[in-house]
Amino acid sequence: MSIEITEADAANELMRLAKQIAHHDRLYHAEDTPEITDQEYDALVRRNREIEEAFPHLVREDSPSKNVGHAVAASPLSKVTHEVRMMSLDNAFNAAEVEEWVARVRRFLSLAEDAPLAFTAEDKIDGLSCSLRYEKGRLVRAATRGDGQVGEDVTPNVAHISDIPQQLDGDAPEIFEIRGEVYMARADFVALNTRLMEDARAAAEEKREEFDPSKVRQFANPRNAAAGSLRQKDAGVTAKRPLKFWAHGWGAASSVPGKTQTEMVRQIEGWGVPVSPLFARFESAAEILAHYSTISAQRPELPYEIDGVVYKVDRLDYQQRLGFVAKAPRWALAHKFPAERAETTLESIDIQVGRTGKLTPVGRLAPVLVGGVTVTNVTLHNRDEIARLGVRPGDRVVVQRAGDVIPQLVENLTREESREPFVFPDTCPECGSEAVAAEGEVDIRCTGGLICPAQRTERLKHFVSRGALDIDGLGEKTIDQFFALGWLESPADIFRLKDRRDAILALDGWKERSVDNLLASVEARRAPDAARLLFGLGIRHVGAVTARDLMKNFHDLPELRAVAEQAHAGDEDALAALTSIDGIGGAVVEALGDFFHEDHNKAVWDDILSETSPPRYEVETKDSPVTGKTVVFTGKLETMSRDEAKAQAERLGAKASGSVSAKTDLLVAGPGAGSKLKKAAELGIEVVDEASWAEIVKAAYR
Ligand SMILES: NC(=O)c1ccc[n+]([C@@H]2O[C@H](COP(=O)([O-])OP(=O)(O)OC[C@H]3O[C@@H](n4cnc5c(N)ncnc54)[C@H](O)[C@@H]3O)[C@@H](O)[C@H]2O)c1
Numbered sequence: 001m002s003i004e005i006t007e008a009d010a011a012n013e014l015m016r017l018a019k020q021i022a023h024h025d026r027l028y029h030a031e032d033t034p035e036i037t038d039q040e041y042d043a044l045v046r047r048n049r050e051i052e053e054a055f056p057h058l059v060r061e062d063s064p065s066k067n068v069g070h071a072v073a074a075s076p077l078s079k080v081t082h083e084v085r086m087m088s089l090d091n092a093f094n095a096a097e098v099e100e101w102v103a104r105v106r107r108f109l110s111l112a113e114d115a116p117l118a119f120t121a122e123d124k125i126d127g128l129s130c131s132l133r134y135e136k137g138r139l140v141r142a143a144t145r146g147d148g149q150v151g152e153d154v155t156p157n158v159a160h161i162s163d164i165p166q167q168l169d170g171d172a173p174e175i176f177e178i179r180g181e182v183y184m185a186r187a188d189f190v191a192l193n194t195r196l197m198e199d200a201r202a203a204a205e206e207k208r209e210e211f212d213p214s215k216v217r218q219f220a221n222p223r224n225a226a227a228g229s230l231r232q233k234d235a236g237v238t239a240k241r242p243l244k245f246w247a248h249g250w251g252a253a254s255s256v257p258g259k260t261q262t263e264m265v266r267q268i269e270g271w272g273v274p275v276s277p278l279f280a281r282f283e284s285a286a287e288i289l290a291h292y293s294t295i296s297a298q299r300p301e302l303p304y305e306i307d308g309v310v311y312k313v314d315r316l317d318y319q320q321r322l323g324f325v326a327k328a329p330r331w332a333l334a335h336k337f338p339a340e341r342a343e344t345t346l347e348s349i350d351i352q353v354g355r356t357g358k359l360t361p362v363g364r365l366a367p368v369l370v371g372g373v374t375v376t377n378v379t380l381h382n383r384d385e386i387a388r389l390g391v392r393p394g395d396r397v398v399v400q401r402a403g404d405v406i407p408q409l410v411e412n413l414t415r416e417e418s419r420e421p422f423v424f425p426d427t428c429p430e431c432g433s434e435a436v437a438a439e440g441e442v443d444i445r446c447t448g449g450l451i452c453p454a455q456r457t458e459r460l461k462h463f464v465s466r467g468a469l470d471i472d473g474l475g476e477k478t479i480d481q482f483f484a485l486g487w488l489e490s491p492a493d494i495f496r497l498k499d500r501r502d503a504i505l506a507l508d509g510w511k512e513r514s515v516d517n518l519l520a521s522v523e524a525r526r527a528p529d530a531a532r533l534l535f536g537l538g539i540r541h542v543g544a545v546t547a548r549d550l551m552k553n554f555h556d557l558p559e560l561r562a563v564a565e566q567a568h569a570g571d572e573d574a575l576a577a578l579t580s581i582d583g584i585g586g587a588v589v590e591a592l593g594d595f596f597h598e599d600h601n602k603a604v605w606d607d608i609l610s611e612t613s614p615p616r617y618e619v620e621t622k623d624s625p626v627t628g629k630t631v632v633f634t635g636k637l638e639t640m641s642r643d644e645a646k647a648q649a650e651r652l653g654a655k656a657s658g659s660v661s662a663k664t665d666l667l668v669a670g671p672g673a674g675s676k677l678k679k680a681a682e683l684g685i686e687v688v689d690e691a692s693w694a695e696i697v698k699a700a701y702r
C-alpha cells in the first residue's frame, strides 16, 4: 500500500497513533478491559507501520513499533526485571506475507534456494505470556511479560495452575527460564462468566438490593479472563480460576540442551511441562502453510481459543544469527487468522457521484482489519440499503470481507428505532443540481449531466478508456490534474491539448518525449471509430454492444442523432427505425432522446464532431464459406460470449439469427442445445460444434 500524505501530516499522524495505541495498550494489557476490538487495534498498528516504512526518519522514540505490551509501573504486584527481554511476534495475514518472510530469512542467512531450511509450526494460543524461572529444576519465580523488560511477579498465583510443575522431572540445567502462555479453556471461560453473574445476583439478594445484570463485570474473552485471573494481588482469587499453561520457548538458560527448536520443545515436554499438541516440524514454506490450513480447519473444535499459527526457524544457530528487530525475533512469525467479520464505528456517510451521475453513499469507517486488509470505506449501495440497515454516522457496525470480495456492511449494532434516520440528499453534492430517482429505480442520480464536475472527470476517464477512444498516456491522475487546471472542460478539449504543449512540459514529471507521445496518441484518434466514440459519451444504456448495433444501422453519428431526436419528438417512423434493431428497446430510445434534449450535451457533441471526423461506420466483412448465409447459435458457448459469436458471424458477412427456420444455413450448437438442435435435424440443416465454428473463423483470417 502506498502512503499518499505529506511529511507534516505523517509526523502528526504518527504522534496521534503513538498516543492512541499507548492508550489501548494500557486498557488491554494493564487493565484487561479493551475498548476497541483486536481488529481495530491491529489496523492502527498496521497504519503506524506503513507510515513509518514510508517515512523512516520520522519514527518516534515512543513508537508503538518499538514497544512491547505495557509498562507495569502502576500494577499493585511486585516487579520483576527479565534477564532476557520478552518479545512480541511479527504478524502475517496471508500466504504471500508468509512466503515473503521465508524469502527474507533465506536472504538474511544467504541460503541458496534449494538449501534445506526447516521450520516449526504450532497454534498461537490466545492467553498471556508468562516466564517461569527454574533453578536446579525448582520453580523460583513466575512473571508476566509487562513491557518486555519489567513484568509482574505472579509466583504465588501460578502455584494454583496444575500445568505448571513446581519441580521439573529429570535433569534440568542450573538455570532455565521456560516461557509460554497462561490461558483459559473456552468452556471454563463461559462457566466463569456465568459464575460471576450468579455470584453478583446472590450478593444483591443477600443485601436486598435491586440486581442490575448490566453492572456485573464479566470478561470480554478467554484471554482477558486469563490475564485478569492471573494478575491478582490475592492469589486466593487465582486459585478459584481454572487456568492452564503451555510452553513455547525459553529465556535465560545456563545451558541449552538441544540444537533445534524441535529438540528443545520435546525436552521441555520431557521435564513435565505441556506444549501444544499441534506442534510439528516441517521442511518448506508450502508445508507450514498446509499445517496452517489443517489448524484453521480444526480451530472451531479446539477446546481453547487460538488466533493464528506461529512459525519458527528450527535450527537454533540460525535463530542466533537472525536475531531481533525492534520488538520481535526475525526467526519467528505469527500467521494470524484474518477475521472475516469485524466490528467498528461508522464515522460518516459521504455521497459520491459517479460517471453516470449515480449518487453512491460511501460509509467512512474507523479503520479495521478485516480479512487481513485495513478497511476504511464501505459502499452502502443506495438509499434503500441505508434504510434497510438503519445506519447513521456514529453507529457500531459489523463489516465483512471474505476472500477478494469487497467489504460489506452486514449489520448495524446500534439500532434504535427512536433516532432520526439518515436523510439522503436530494441535490448533487458536486454541482448542486437536483438529484432524483427515475420511475421504479432505486438509484438516485444527479441531473447535471456534463455540467457536473464529478460526472465530467469520470466521463473524461471513460471517454479515453480502452473500450472507448483508447487514448494511451491519459491516465486517471493526468485527467484529474488537467481538469483541475481547467484544460479539460469537455471531451473535445483533449484534441486541443496540442495547443498546451509548453504548459504541459512545464508540469512536474513531464518530459519532451512523454508529451510528444501523449499528443501523438491523441492525434491517432482524430478519425475515431464512430461506435467507440458513441460509447465513450457515456449515455445511459448505450454500452459498447448497443453503440455498435446502432452504428451498424445508421452508419454515421449525425444520422443517428437526427433519428433519435425525431423519435423523441414522437415521430413513429423514427421510433420504429430504432426499435426494429435487434437489442434496442425503449430504454435506449428514451436515454438517447433525453441526452439530445439537453443543450449542454448538444454543445459537447457538436464540439467533439468539430474536432474529429469518424469515418462512415461499416462492418468490415471477410470472405468465408458462410458469407451471405444465415447462422444460428444455440446451447452453451465455452470460449466466447453469444454477442462475440454473433459479431464474428457478421464480420464474415453472415447473418446471425435467433431462431431456426428453413432459411437457416448453419447451426452452431454447444452443450445443452435443445429444441433448436432438434428442429435443425428435422430440417436437415448442417450442425457444427463451437470448435468447428472457431476453425471457420480462423480460416477466414488466414
Ligand atoms: N483490543 C485492544 O485494545 C488491544 C490492545 C493491545 C493489544 N491487543 C491485541 O494483543 C495482540 C498484540 O499483543 P502482543 O504484542 O503480545 O502480540 P501477539 O499476542 O500478537 O504475539 C506475541 C505473543 O504471542 C504469544 N504466543 C502464543 N503462542 C505462541 C507460540 N506458539 N510461540 C510464540 N509465542 C506465542 C507469546 O506470548 C507472545 O508474546 C494483538 O492481537 C492485538 O490485537 C489488543
Ligand SMILES: [Zn+2]
Residues within 6 Å of the ligand: 353, 428, 429, 430, 431, 432, 433, 446, 447, 448, 449, 452, 453, 454
Ligand atoms: Zn452533479
